[in-house]
């Protein structure tokens with residue numbers, strides 16, 4: 588017999604297959620330092636770490652605070668440090684952790700608001716700083732002369748970076764962010780590349796100025812931890828390397844008067860990581 592989890596709506600077997608200990612880091616504003624609390628949680632098949640936190644809040648400790656919304660790996664709200672790795676709580680099966688202990692902490696490299704709730708203001712501020720939108724000249728916007736068509740192969744230059752859900756787990760994993768809070772970080776820089784590589788965009792010049800600045804791409808030491816952590820199969824480390832290439836081309840073009848601003852070339856190597864669905868078929872005819 589199956590029941591539905593009241594929060595996730597997932598079908599759950601009601602047979603308890605294991606009992607695990609959730610060791611949860613707790614913190615409230617005004618406390619000197621965080622403390623850890625342990626809770627015994629009965630686990631059924633299909634239970635995620637987010638379901639475990641719901642169980643604690645509903646049955647053991649109603650004061651536990653954490654973020655979630657979609658419960659299906661889409662909204663990016665439930666990022667946490669689970670058994671020493673950055674993960675989405677709603678995508679992490681307790682039984683697949685293969686441990687009797689589930690250690691849950693707030694994401695490192697962010698200030699903590701309360702318990703497992705990080706303050707993501709810096710993530711969103713950095714995201715805004717790279718102008719994450721298509722920029723066209725005003726005349727074209729006001730008096731468009733044609734549709735902005737894009738060929739499927741042009742879409743593939745940046746498609747994987749559009750899968751970012753802004754969960755911020757890549758910043759949690761990044762050793763440079765840990766030591767330099769001003770560094771723009773993998774999420775924002777990968778998004779900067781995403782828009783620079785879009786053939787409909789005319790804003791690469793401004794974005795590359797920011798990306799090549801003190802807090803930009805040259806702070807990245809290519810640890811690759813961001814790409815390991817990304818739950819959506821995005822490869823932000825690759826985006827940063829491609830952005831470095833554009834920044835160099837821009838610097839060279841500035842030395843030659845009247846040369847055009849660099850655009851992302853054909854060789855981008857933006858294949859998606861294995862296991863990630865391929866893009867849908869093109870919806871416009873290429874010309």
Ligand code: SF4
Pocket residue numbers: 750751752753754755756757758773774777813816817818819820821823
């Ligand atoms: S690149 Fe991946 S890990 Fe980083 S914010 Fe986007 S989805 Fe999250």
Ligand code: FES
Pocket residue numbers: 654655656657658659660661662663664665666675676677678
């Ligand atoms: S609750 Fe939305 S990604 Fe986990």
